Amino acid sequence: MVVDLKVEKVSKVFGTFKAVDEVSFEVVSGNFFSILGPSGCGKTTLLRMIAGFLEPTEGQIYIRQKLVNGIPPNQRPVNLVFQNLALFPMMNVFENIAFGLKRRKVEKKVIEAKVKDILARVGLSGFEKKKINELSGGQKQRVAIARALVLEPSVLLLDEPLGALDLKLREQMKVELKKLQAEVGTTFVYITHDQSEALVMSDFVAVMNKGRFEQIDTPQNLYRSPKTAFVAKFVGDNNALEGEMLKKEGEMVLVSAYGHEFWVRAGSYRLGKKISVFIRPESFLLEPEENLSKVNRLKVKIKDILFDGANSKLLCLLPAGPEIMVALPQNKKFAHLKPGDDLNIGWFYEDSLAFS
């Protein structure tokens, strides 16, 4: 296992504001690593430190076991795909992609072959002579990625490159980008605020909040067992119920909320008196059978039905409590539900998590 990128206790302070706070992580060669966080969490600052545009206040950055602190961006073996792509409008597609190779004084014949090869890789064969403003959003995207990939960087950094695309194209590019990464085998470090981008494409995702990493894990683990309340809220949809802890038995906690008592799984070892319980919309059982055990049960009123094909949800009201989102399977069994109906819902103890 070769480690391509190692970040060790890196901090960045602007004035009195700590944008990045002692972040450490490693990216194994060939991995697709995402840093996921809300805007302003410090992820762009972190990326710019790896690219070399900013120097860390503290800590070390290693690329392929080589310390790169103090080395300027034009001498680092990493390349960055910019948020707005930053394609050179005064050059055509070929010149854009060849720009980095020419700086390395690569032979003209080799440059031509490499550009041709990378254009074929990103599905833009024959686009060499096109001007940048003649390309569509998705094509620009591919040229920007090709321009960086053609230099065969140790690590390719991507700064929310899909942000400017419309939804449909973004969905398509997500799949393409993942495929491309698997093909070329380059290590990708991808930053985004879009959890679906991070979950779909990544081998590992780091969730970042207020300059710190909350959790580094596989997408499945982030979704199924978030380590902090922030991760539970930020990754995927979640319902949060506020309550008080009554007692704790092993992994399970008894919580009282809005006049009901639930058994839930403890999300972390240390829990205070005040507790948030997180339940995913798809964890709810509609009209659960009486004989099921280890199920918390609630009676709610349907306030609205949010139809969105396979993503349809019920917006339910808990008496004296918050709104609860419940996934609504699109089958005959529940087709009769309409706003105003009373509904029994429930969930297995295991499927809820409690954090302080």
Next chain:
Amino acid sequence: MAGKKLGFYVFFIPVFLWLFLLIVVPHIELFLMSLRTEDWVGNTSWSLANYKNFFSEPIYWLTFVRTAIYSILVTCITAIIAFPVAFFITKVANPRFSGFLAVLLLMPFWVSELVRVYGWMILLRESGVINHFLLQLGLISKSVEMLYNDISMVMVLVYTSMLFMVVPLLSVLESLDDSLIEAAYDLGASSWTILTKIILPHSKPGLTSGAIVVFMLTLGNYLTPNLIGGKSSLWFTEQIYTQFIASFNWNQGAAFGFLLLALSSLIIWIGLKLTRQNLTKVVQ
């Protein structure tokens, strides 16, 4: 429909009158005048003598060439000085101060050109401020006349033209996305490559429009060459002035005027061809 037509005429007529009465008519008149010649009794007749005089008399066409070369030189020097200034204001200086810096550049233009040129004369003349300090510091033992030479003249012409180069450069550099510079840097480019491959190609339209304005203003400048350049530094506008005012030879003066017009048009056309640009794009 009628309102639309009326609106068209309201805007069209002043423009048309302006162009026709103040530019086209006088030029036609001047052009006709340049093709006529007066014999010693005062009878006028059609001839190309005025243009022939220009080519047969070395002082005329030498001044003409000199004016052209110096104007190109002034344009180049202005561009070389203005570019870093504009780059500093838009990209390096704190954005809070860039407006203030631009105003500082504008400030000298609140007084007339005449006052500015006299200001320079106060600095440069034999008993001027610079000589005074150099004498005080003991760097020179005798006052030096710094006025009335080509170097001072070029310097003051550059100073007078600076703003007209900086303003278009400010606006093109403002429109240059910083991430393009960063992207080039990230792809391994050196500072020099970034300048020549990214920043300069992007600034080309601003550089060209600034150069056209500076060149035309310099070529047509009368005051600075006359006051700072002194008698040994002839400028072609001075020749035109002499013909009109001193020699009362309006026909010759008109011919010189047309030659100057042809010269400036020709040089700008060559400049645009060399940099592969076209005028409509540049003036946008």
